[in-house]
Amino acid sequence: MEFIGHILIFPFPIQGHVNSMLKLAHLFDLSNFHVTFSVPSNIHARLLAHTDVNSGRFSPRFRLQSFPAGIYEGAIDSKEGFMELCDSLNRIAKPFLRECIAQKRNFSLPFTAFISDFQLSIALDVVGEECFNLPVYYFRTISACGFWAYFSLPDLFEAGELPIKENGIDSSPITKIKGMEDFLRVRDLPPFCRDEDLAVLFYTETRLAVHARGLILNTFEDLEGPILSQIRTKCPKVYTLGPLHAHLKATLASKSTHSNSLRQEDETCMAWLDSQEPKSVIYVSFGSISVITRQQLMELWYGLVNSGKKFLWVMRSDLVAGKDEETPIPLELEEGTKANGYIVGWAPQEAVLDHPAVGGFLTHSGWNSTLESIAAGVPMICWPFFADQQMNSRFVGEVWKLGLDMKDVCDRSSVEKLIRELMEKRKGEFLERAENMGKLAKQAISEGGSSYCNFDCLIQDIIKVNEDMRKPLKNVLAS
Incomplete structure (x- = not known):
């Protein structure tokens, strides 16, 4: 050739x-x-x-x-x-x-x-x-x-x-x-x-x-x-x-x-997603670099469990800064996760977002994650950390109106409220806009x-x- x-x-x-x-x-x-x-x-x-x-x-x-x-x-x-x-x-x-x-x-x-x-x-x-x-x-x-x-x-x-x-x-x-x-x-x-x-x-x-x-x-x-x-x-x-x-x-x-992942993906979550109702699961991942405090971990976790929604959470081994391995997880979180959640160390994200069970994405607003969510027609809750993520979250919430911007907030009541708003109260509105933008994304890459x-x-x-x-x-x- x-x-x-x-x-x-x-x-x-x-x-x-x-x-x-x-x-x-x-x-x-x-x-x-x-x-x-x-x-x-x-x-x-x-x-x-x-x-x-x-x-x-x-x-x-x-x-x-x-x-x-x-x-x-x-x-x-x-x-x-x-x-x-x-x-x-x-x-x-x-x-x-x-x-x-x-x-x-x-x-x-x-x-x-x-x-x-x-x-x-x-x-x-x-x-x-x-x-x-x-x-x-x-x-x-x-x-x-x-x-x-x-x-x-x-x-x-x-x-x-x-x-x-x-x-x-x-x-x-x-x-x-x-x-x-x-x-x-x-x-x-x-x-x-x-x-x-x-x-x-x-x-x-x-x-x-x-x-x-x-x-x-x-x-x-x-x-x-x-x-x-x-x-x-x-x-x-x-x-x-x-x-x-x-x-x-x-x-x-x-x-x-x-996959282009630098981490080992846990594909067992796909079988768990297969057993869930359409658009019932909120997927949670904060990317490969972001680090949170133990207090933020607890607030997020309580918000997810208290929302009553099904959730798939990518909890990296290095996600929490200076975490105390001896501190036990509260019983109500363990029971709530067994009932409604599934936690993995790393997930095949593109496949997860394309899965019919996923109806929302709690994300750090990294650009790859944002685009993958848009292409899959999945609305977002944005909790940005650094680089362009703050800008991306503002565009998602204010300009494209494909989700909610949780910027600078991390308490259990706010997390619960925003999850319910995305996955329940305004679910149809957000899904319609996200699916329409997803169609435009597919048109862009078509002949x-x-x-x-x-x-x-x-x-x-x-x-x-x-x-x-x-x-x-x-x-x-x-x-």
């Missing part, structure tokens, strides 16, 4: 980012591109342990590549951990990627495109320093509204709306993000906006998007069209490809996609839909760049 291109993909090495970028890699592989997917050794090992990424899913054109040892592997739910990860990627991943590109340059499978995640500065430095003449595409795995908020942060600093004061009023309006003037509040901004160093890091990386060949986003036009219009005033080439998990599923013509067409445009752009790069060489050889 004729060589059409070789794509180097560099994800930010945490679960949500790796998950969506692997789906993009799979789409490219199915389109006959060669793909090299570069991750730290710990991510490499977990993918091999918990997925089929290296045993039959991809064609021989796909290669999973590991960085040298030394990339930070600790928790990143603090400023210190996050900054250490970014620093180690700069120190170790950058020179490794530079050498990798240089080695491939004079062989039969040279890289023809570089797709970078959050730290675009690394990709631009690697390509620019060595004059590789390699097009760089920026794939932000967050929402378009989250991306635009990050991009707009300098405007907020200039207007005095940032930095957020510790004693600031969380309900104060934010007016300097175009397209969000009428509904955004201080509490809807990412928590890192309270730390100027982190805010500068995020907006600096985001604003580098104007130097990329194109911006790739895991969203679809019917969902975030007004915000995408704002982004296109700064980055004209925006490729919306989402929901990527549904896009890949449609391309594979399969009811399910392969002729916006995401389907945008992926084809992206492929054609990469092929065109490759052909343009080869023209000077052909002219030299001809002379």
